[in-house]
Amino acid sequence: MHLPVTNLVFCLLVFQPFVYGQLDYKFYDYTCPNLTKIVRFGLWSAMANDTRIAASLLRMHFHDCISNGCDASILLDETSSFRSEKDAIPNRNSVRGFELIESIKTNVEKVCPNTVSCIDILTLAVREAVFLSGGRYWPLALGRRDGLTANITASNTEIPSPFESLDGIIAKFTAKGLDLKDVVALSGAHTIGFSQCFTFKFRLFNFSGSGAPDPTLDASLATSLQTACPNQDESDTKLVPLDRVTTTRFDNVFFKNLVNNSGVLASDQVLMTDNRTSAMVLNYSKFPFLFAKDFGDSMVKLSNVGAITGQNGQVRNKCNLVN
Ligand code: HEM
Ligand SMILES: *[C@@H]1O[C@H](CO)[C@@H](O)[C@H](O)[C@H]1NC(C)=O
Ligand SMILES: *[C@@H]1O[C@H](CO)[C@@H](O)[C@H](O)[C@H]1NC(C)=O
Ligand SMILES: *[C@@H]1O[C@H](CO)[C@@H](O)[C@H](O)[C@H]1NC(C)=O
Ligand SMILES: *[C@@H]1O[C@H](CO)[C@@H](O)[C@H](O)[C@H]1NC(C)=O
Ligand SMILES: *[C@@H]1O[C@H](CO)[C@@H](O)[C@H](O)[C@H]1NC(C)=O
Ligand SMILES: *[C@@H]1O[C@H](CO)[C@@H](O)[C@H](O)[C@H]1NC(C)=O
Ligand SMILES: *[C@@H]1O[C@H](CO)[C@@H](O)[C@H](O)[C@H]1NC(C)=O
16 A cells, blocks of 8 residues: 555645644644634624623633643643642632533534644634624634643732732733733723622722722712622622623723723723823724734734643643543
8 A cells, every 4th residue: 555645745734733833823724624613603602691701711711821821721620630720819709611611622522523622722712702792803823732730829820910010910921921012902801791899899998098989990980889899798799890881892992991090900990090001001092993903913922822732732632631
């Protein structure tokens, strides 16, 4: 049996991404041609039932990538050798959407078994989620591989907190190769989704011992947040929209809100009060197209942070377990 030369060349072309281990726009074109359709349909169906799911996936992806790189480690359940990142402080009782990624993965496995990594599915799902929410599409190179372990310490220390200074947040981004523009553009993700009262309640009643709300919080928004989040511990887990004007629409209204002192999180409003970032906020508040473009560019950068390629890592069979 002799393999014709043309077939050999064809095989080399097909498997080139595996050989060289780089991300590639055509990575699954031969091995899973319907991948994007399957992921898009999964998102579309889920969003019809749960209007928050796009936001939740976007946040899940950020938390996976910013801590220990984009390796789908956030999807892993606890084992005897590592603790689950799902139990990390920024993630527990807060990150959601695990079932959706698992269900899309199951559908992908039916047509392309052992081929598509969980991290590529999550990365594609987030691109579709933003697009289906009214945001702009960005081209995505694929071929990431899934990590073999989780690191709860990384999740506890590398994910920015809403109680942190802008300097602290910038440091966490720059540690991953992301710059000030990425901080501002990516914070625009808070144009969709919800936040629990405890993440901003310190701004509402007695800010810094002043007896009054945070002066950089619009008075009418402060009043409505006080109603939504009464000054008792029981209200801590209640949800309010991060953008009360267009809560499920991926637009630039988040930045318009910041210009109006209507950011919910202190870590968001500071982007308008700090003169290192306020010009960018104003820019994005005026030019939706500029925000859409920069957000896509920054998402591509975020999606490549610490990505595993080539023969490293693995393609998991189930997203919550290493093979
Ligand atoms: C810059 C520093 C950031 C801080 C301090 C921060 C903090 C937070 C907090 C406290 C919440 C509410 C969580 C809860 O109450 O359970 C939240 C929600 C959210 N975050 Fe961020 N975040 C940051 C950056 C980002 C980035 C870069 C993205 C994505 C690119 C993102 C996407 C989201 C989304 C979409 C939600 C809503 C999630 C949902 O409704 O399920 N955040 N963030
Ligand atoms: C891709 O999906 C189309 C229908 O949308 C189907 O006709 C085709 O057979 C699928 N291709 C593969 C390789 O699964
Ligand atoms: C619909 O969304 C809810 C959460 O809002 C979820 O608990 C439920 O499993 C979803 N149902 C389907 C069929 O996806
Ligand atoms: C886990 O993350 C922490 C914090 O980034 C790091 O110091 C530690 O080396 C990591 N552990 C492993 C096993 O990679
Ligand atoms: C606000 O906090 C300050 C300092 O902690 C305290 O002295 C003051 O009594 C508080 N005011 C109210 C109205 O709770
Ligand atoms: C911001 O405030 C201005 C002036 O009060 C108002 O015209 C505008 O509609 C507000 N924008 C948003 C997004 O609420
Ligand atoms: C920001 O303000 C500080 C102090 O108010 C000033 O020293 C600094 O030059 C300003 N930076 C920019 C970029 O405008
Ligand atoms: C605002 O956007 C324009 C492009 O429209 C860009 O040239 C300029 O540098 C931006 N300014 C800031 C502060 O980001």
